[in-house]
Amino acid sequence: MQFDPFVIPFNIGLYFIILYCVGTCIVWFRDLSRPDKLRLQRGFFGRPFVLSIREIFMESLIHRKIIKVNPVLGYMHMSLAFGWFLLIVLGTIEADVFGESHLNPPYKAIFFKFFNPEHGAEGFTMAYSFIMDLILAFILSGLMIAIIKRFWSRIVGMKKTTRLKTLDKIALTSLWLIFPSRLLAESFTCGAAGSGSFLTGSLGSFFAGFLPASDLAYPFWWLYSLSLAVFFILLPRTRYMHIPSELFLIFLRNSGVRTGDQYGSFAEAQVYSCSSCGICLDKCQLSSSAGINNIQSAYFVKGLKRNDDVYDISLNCLMCGRCETACPVGIELGALRMIQRRAGEAPEDMKTIWTGYMRERNQNIRYGSNNYTKVYKYLTPEIIDPATEVIYFAGCMTHLSPGIASSMEKIFKATGVNYRFMDKDGSVCCGRPLMLAGKDREARELIQHNSSVIWSSGAKILVTSCPICLRVFTESYHLDIEVLHHTQFISRMIEEERLDLKFLNQTVVYHDPCELGRGLGIYDEPRKVLYHIARYQKTAFERENAHCCGGSLGNIQLDSRKKTAIASDALNDLTHSAPDYLITSCPMCKKTYRKAEKSDTPEILDVAELVVKAISDPGRAEKLHNKKHHKEVLYLETK
Amino acid sequence: MPEQKDKQIIIIGAGTAGCTAAGQLAREGYRVSLIEKDGKPGGKVNNWYQLFPDRRKGEEVREFLMGEIDNPLINISLSTDIDSIVKRKNKYLVTTTRGVMPPADAILMATGFDLFNPERKEEYGYGIYNDVITSVELEEKFNSGSILTSKGIPPKRVGIVHCVGSRDEKVGNFHCSKVCCVTAVKQAIEIREMLPATEVFCFYMDMRMFGPYYEELYREAQEKWVVNFIRGKVSEATENIEGRLLVKVEDTLAGKPLKMQVDLLVLMIGMENSLSGRRIAEDLNLKIGMNGFFSVADNHYGNNRSNIKGVFYAGTCTAAMNITDTISHARAAVVEISSYLKSSEREVEV
């Protein structure tokens, strides 16, 4: 039986962390809602399991997403994660094959060289230890980058890197120590024994030339074991908890569990899965344009982890979703912020609803006081007389950019659709702004009011010009009728040849509104329309990568100067190619950009406004209308 | 320019307008006698601590004016009042308390303004309640470097009343004195600077920020110095038992009357045409306008000319003006005068 006291720390650390992770998984599982439990169970014996394994391999080990975003950073993560993984797997095999016995305790694999110093001196074993050295070298190369990143983050192409707390620093050092100490320990051992391969071997023999290698090896084995132990024991309280958490998260996600609007295991698993890699930092326009550097998702999540009061941080966010799309772990950052915003509405000044692992079970926060009385009593249900095909809801912001609404009316007329302008003389807000402020129950009141009006109209399709409204109409209203953004409606009209447009020989660039693009995934229809009528110029900020205009209702704290700063930066990025028009499809974006426009800024228009320029024959619909047989064409088949 | 050296111009009033015009005329080569009733030149700006909108020291403008009149062609007689002015052909014979002046080819009225006497607004209790003071007295406090109430302690709350004696039919002044609003804003900021713990409230009817960077100053007062602005004219001030002033005003934006206690009430007193100026005007029978100031020959392109040939106006004797406008107005007067003196129409009168 091979044993040496220095393996004790490692063993303690290892068994502690294994028990800890198992415990956590149990608690998390226990706290899942019943449907989620079922999902997970079903997922575990089905396709989701395969997907998860694949994802774990691709993301947790290879870190594919990070590599895509930033190869150097990706390589760093990969070398450490994947490298270590290989080291463990191959190490275990090595210990099993060449060790004195089979099915060894883990430490034998880790400290194999110590117990078998002569191993790898010749023949096949030599090749094997060559591989082991290769892997070690691979890891060390990653480690180099990590160290460089820590001190000169720009070198790895990152403008900013996350700030650390003491515990993280200690854990980080221990992590950094693990592999160098292993290297030195093995080198000295090999040096003494004359074994080892290109790395440990050569280094070893080099040291042995002028150092008492055999004596020096032992302390380094201790160091190796200790640093592993320290790292394992600190793990739960550091960001490195993301390593085990992410595995659990991946299973949950692939089994179809989602954040929802309340705090729960999934949310917490997400929080712990954040590696604070800091990719979100550079994506955040509050940082790049408005100089606000303490509210980015990495800090927000860290705050949650630490049970800080992150209410204000949660409010100071554009909710543009850029960080979420960039997050390599796929954490639903928007949803997490929303939970925190709702928590802020709690009657007692609830510092935070997150108490971390080993928490009291206080997930069911009361949002607002229980004796809730309606606040919008003054809203009396208006009834629109029925028999209208399409009901058009311009939205509050559209009323401040009336060109859009009037363009839509022209378009409706041109298509001959039988429509009703629901908020011609002013809107009742859709409720999304209230939701973004965490005031769900107030929003519900508006939702009920608007729903009743919409239903009373008997319309089959609801068209809105405002992506903010569209989002809430699709996500939180249950209208059972089709809800379209006007760009979707227009593109359909074009497909159905209900709208004949001439080609405007002009160049356009397009800004994807956050709520429409990242929010609802509507990227194609606006583009289809634009391709149809103008020369579309690609920018570096298409689709998911689009900017936020800065005007977002998502951020209630941002002052107007900073909003404009964000807008003008975005404006510069978008108009490098000096197009004839900057097109967007959100009244809010349009107004925000108009505020930041300079003399050389191209005209800023909404898709609808451009379409109106392209309508070749406004009177066409009427003419068709007069032809009896044409009636049925006017019927819209709704998908 | 010898033919100009023999031209004599008498300027009445050595304030901002008088000094500027004198300097300019002298540079053009005219002989100027500058008559000032006070003991020293400079006029009202003499007791001003800082000026809006850039908070430059009044001292600097004073130095500029002294520089202007430092010229051998200018002869200044201080503490001198005008006894009479008689027109002989195209000459003016001016008799002062110091004797007869050399006959003048032109007279420039730079008699400036009088400050409204706040005692006429009895309801504000000026001269009755100890801590009701005028904007001018506040400037003096700034100069002295300390703002204290009559009790000798720094005020916890200061009220500033706009439009005292301006835009007020009750005292027969329909005109706006223009500079009070921005002065109030400036003084409010100065108070907040000197006494950061003191609240300042401005009671205004309209904020009339007519000049460059005035609105910006107003904005700064709100944003940086958190000066409170209440839209409404103070109706009355009284003293309560602690000797604090109780101010009554309608908060017209809230649509409710409002009462509050202040420790110091500053009255933004307006401008009226100077009494001494108006006396002189009687001799020359110069026209007085509806607003009590001298009425100019033409409001658009003749606002330095009077209804009498050879008598010209500069500065606040024609209307309320800030220092900038006064200086420009005075310079414009110089152009008018020299073109008049060169013109032939004058000769035919001889």
Added chain:
Amino acid sequence: MKNFGFSSIKPRVIDYDRNNKAVSDYILKHEPSFALCIGCGGCAATCSAARFTDMSLRKLNILIKRGENDEVRRLMNKCMLCGKCTLVCPRGVNTRNVIFLTQQAFRKLDNYAV
């Protein structure tokens, strides 16, 4: 208490010295632009809620500053937080946050001190 067939009338006057300005201070602390209002009424003119009620942010703004808290309570919840006012404000007051903070302040006021 005898009944003489009439009762005394409570004055409408804003008693500035007696009113509690804690809410105003709270908002000023968290949203300095609050001080920039010049009472132009643009916000009230565009207000979605004003179509149905006497909601006026212009007025609310003043009432908060004067500590007329009862009326502030009455008005503040009529807001739909739609944010139009913020877009029209010529002084760049973050009006939406002003109302948000007002509601927050009263919530705190009701539980404990602001």
Added chain:
Amino acid sequence: MKLEGKKRIWKEFQKEIPDNHFFFVRSCIRQSFFPGSEQFLIKMLREELGKDIFEDPRHTTCTGIGYHGDVVPFDTIQAVVARHFALATEHGYKDILISCVTSFGIYEEIIETWKHFPETLEKTRENLYKATKREFEVPRTILHTSDAVYKFKDEIAARARYPLVDHKTGEPLKAVEHIGCHYSKMFPKYGVGGAEFPHTLVGMIESWGGEVIDYPERRHCCGFGFRQYLVQANRGYSMSNSLKKFESMEPYKPEFVLANCPGCTMFMDKWQYTIKEQEGRTYGVNGQGIPVLTYEELAGLVMGYSPWDLGVQYHMVQSEPLLDKMGIPYDKDKKYIAKDGSKMAGPKNLINA
């Protein structure tokens, strides 16, 4: 507080008050609410000061209450007032001495109207002549009785037996002066000292040894206002005004209120009872109420007349504490005893007795 400031204003509003020969017109309500006052005024002017004050029994109300209550038209009241002028003219008097501030205000208003619209004067002459065959001269001066007392304040001071001081300590008594709105707020020039800082009552109090307090609501109306008072439901408004004044003067702990208008005197006196009943508030030294006196009553007390003869016992707030302070002797038992020894009725539900 700078007294010079006030003095300066008082100088600006000096009123020509003749020394003798007054045509006296009474107030409707003063005789019933403060029965001693008018009677003592005449007595004082005639006997103490040896002045000629004439009263024509044919003179009537000025109908001011009806006028302010919107039941008497302006033409009518002009005729009524003109009739009084006619009576004065018939007896050869040029100076009218008016006992009531409401009447005083109406006389001012009418005379000013005649100045600015002479045709109304002519019309009034015509109306009066048609109705009564009387003709009249517009009087030289319009005097309020408080003006007269003000005029002779120093003679009265010379006769003072009980000056307005605490007879124990010698401290001057703190007093609130309240001027009726219609005395000088409509036409400051008719009031001694103008509208902002009227001197009429201040002058009396100070020359009789008292000290006037200047409290924030000094200018405020007592709340009488015919339209408010005449409709019962509106009296709350009327009372709220008095309430406001009392709340404002309370901290100064005044010994008494001196008013020159019948309405003010009555209301500030009687509202103290109503306020006690409705609001549960009482004022003055240890809440015993603040006596509200007429200037004649005060003059009488100062000159040493019996408080009971002056009729102060017929106020809602009794004056004993004040009398004690001034050291004026009085006989409790004689309080409600008439000259013929019979017992008179006294006020009920008193605050301080």
